[in-house]
Amino acid sequence: DKKITGKIEFRNVSFAYPSNPDRLVLKNVSFTIQPGQSLALVGPSGSGKSTVVALLERFDPLEGDIYIDDVLVHNYEINHLRSQIGLVSQMPLLFDSSITDNIRGGLTNKTKEEIEHAAKLANAHEFITNTLEKGYNTNVGELGGKLSGVQRIAIARAMLLGPSVLLLDEATSALDTKSEQEVQEALDKIKEQIKQTTVTIAHRLSTIQNSTKILVLVDGEIVEQGSHQELLRANGVYAILCQSQKLLEEKQTMHKQTSQDREQSLIDMANPHMSSDRLVGNFPHVVPNEQYQD
Template sequence: AKKQSIPMGKVLNQMRSEWHLLAIGVCGAAIAGAVFPCFALIFARVIALLISPDMSPPGPMSGTNLYSFLFVVIGICAFIGFSSQVISFEVAGERYTKRLRSDIFRAFMRQEIGFFDHDDNSLGALTSRLAIDSKNVNELVTKTWGDITQIIVTAITGLSIAFSQTWALTLVILCMTPFIAFATGYESKIHRGFEDKTKKANEQSGEVAGEAIKEIRTVTALNKQNFFETKYHRATDHPHKLAQRKAYMSSIGYALQQGITLYTNAVAFYAGIRFMANGMIDFQQMFTCMMAIMLTAQGVGRASVFTSTLSKAKYSAIAAFDILEREPEIDPDLEGIEPAHSQINGDIAFENITFRYPARPDTSIFNGEFNLHGKSGQTIALVGPSGCGKSTTIGMLQRWYDPISGTVRLDDNNVKNYSLNNLRSHMALVGQEPILFDMTIGENISFGVDESIQVTQEQIEDACRASNIHKFIVGLPQGYDTRVGDKGSQLSGGQKQRIAIARALIRKPRVLLLDEATSALDSESEKLVQAAIDNILEEGGRTTITIAHRLSTIQNADLICVVKNGRVIEQGTHWELLKLSGVYSDLVYQQSLNAH
């Protein structure tokens, strides 16, 4: 795989509104970086003064008075530098992180449905990416940039002081630098090598946790808590082992680094004493040089500490910009025709469709032979075995997916020619599993209408009457202001489904899509929901595509299409298909036997 570098330029470009804070932070870090080498210079002078004290009283700005004053100045500079660095980078980082999270979430919302079908883009992986990646990029801003600035300034200042005192001893000490650099580089390489593996392993464990918590009712109903606990434990076992291996291997680099540093001190003392013995330098020069380099080395040594942070930030920034820059295959922002609601008749057509799901490219649903035409106002029912592509037609009509070849039309226009928002505004879907949001009943119903359109209480109630749920709602203590809970957890399946139907009706769709809307309900709830659907179909005025598991519910459809082997093999009314004595007739006969 091609190695990628940190997209630093992209991060900086996105942080243009925080450049002034970054500038203050860099200046603060530069001041903080110069503090310790300057401290080394003053401290060495103080030690020299103690060894060879001047017994005459010091002047106001000389001797101990001068050095005490300089220590105060260094302390003030340290306060200004460190506070400026931390405050500026933290504020800039938090502002950017908030924007980045919003941008990543917006990018998720722009992606086509096929994007979410891939295992890499599961709920757990995406939520983990949203939380962890933005946090790691935050640390790139708040920690890494300040540390790098500090280290550079510390190195320049410290080496300048050391060379100004004794170039010979400084060069001797610097000869040990390659060994220290090797140890630091080794440790850094270990961190980089494990970071991507650890990130992916943590995402996998997040998927397991997300799945269990999301479906907690099913988990508890099946008494599978222990199963998921074991599964999660196994999922966390891999990152745990990776972390252990990383600890063992990186500890070698850290130990080498510390050991070589101490060995460098020994070499420096030996060389310094020899230079003093030869009269090349005095004690103050030797001590100043060594103090400057030692404190510089401590500052530079912090590079190994933020190596892990930098490595995490690299992979997180790359992942973040991958999603931010990904162009969805079905772009919701592309312009297209936008006919008014009244201009849509509701004619639909599928012509020579070839289709495979992006996540299952080896499995063909349609092979170029799927054709279907429906006229405005018709009720079109699709029947056939599971997996034959009935629900796929609904997905293509709404442009969740595009066919590989062939054309899907609405009113003689290719659905690709419409703007995506406009296309979907003419349709309403009621699926097998109704999805309600944690809002009130009234808010859930009005949620089906664009925010720019004012929905009256009367319109909400009319939609609920049409879906046979109004009497139930007004019987609740809080009526339409009753909160439904997460995914409608406070309501039964039939109640949720009828509210979902009301939400669909309030859109006043020209095309109504019913995808096995009663298949997940008990018999009593099914009767109520089916009665609501029958009322809607009798009302007319729209094209309806219905997929039903019970053939008795579609007998009055204007057109029944039997889908098998990727094409429509029979079509007609209920009685016309019975006369054919074909596949549809066999299905009706089998269901009648099962009913008895």
């Protein structure tokens, strides 16, 4: 029952789900990641990324072998293995109970100080203490639409576990840009402070550029692997994905700027003599027009 260090190796792994045994969702996948390194999985929907994560939680492959610390994964007692692997998914499962209970999970021996330390790692402590009247006693049902708060609580729960391996399955994909930034800052801080092995499935490629290794999966096969810079130089699938995502983000930014310009024009037309600094409070993204300054 010793603590694992987090070395992960897939050797010629193929997998099909029992519900559809004739369709291989992973085909002859091989890679190695050393303790403390970060691995990112990218590729279109249905390419097999989430299956890699599921196999690390001890699903059994159809063919090939999976090793953690050079031990076959199915030789680990399942509860021992899962006690050392933290998972944060797109829609984390929280209990209808207090934030403290949700961070603690089943770890009843953890102290208040340990829970707060985990929350600080997850950039959740200030959110809990400064914006929630009941603080850590707040029921998670009262968080309403604060999805970034929910995600940070899920990250804190994973951190309290003290995992050797952290699995992030599109942990920020359900969030808006601001909330995603808050959660991503927490994840970046964790990677700096705690040298655990991290496996990330990311929909926004800008969040995984510093990964030790990036695997590009298409239809269950690894078509490219390397660092961000290596894959850009290869000018293959990853470079195309990066370019298309960059163009999409630029298009969204241009659309937002056009909307803001239109809004400013309407303000100026409706209030040609009003000092625009009186309007900025209602439209915080509108830049005051010098011509109308008092």
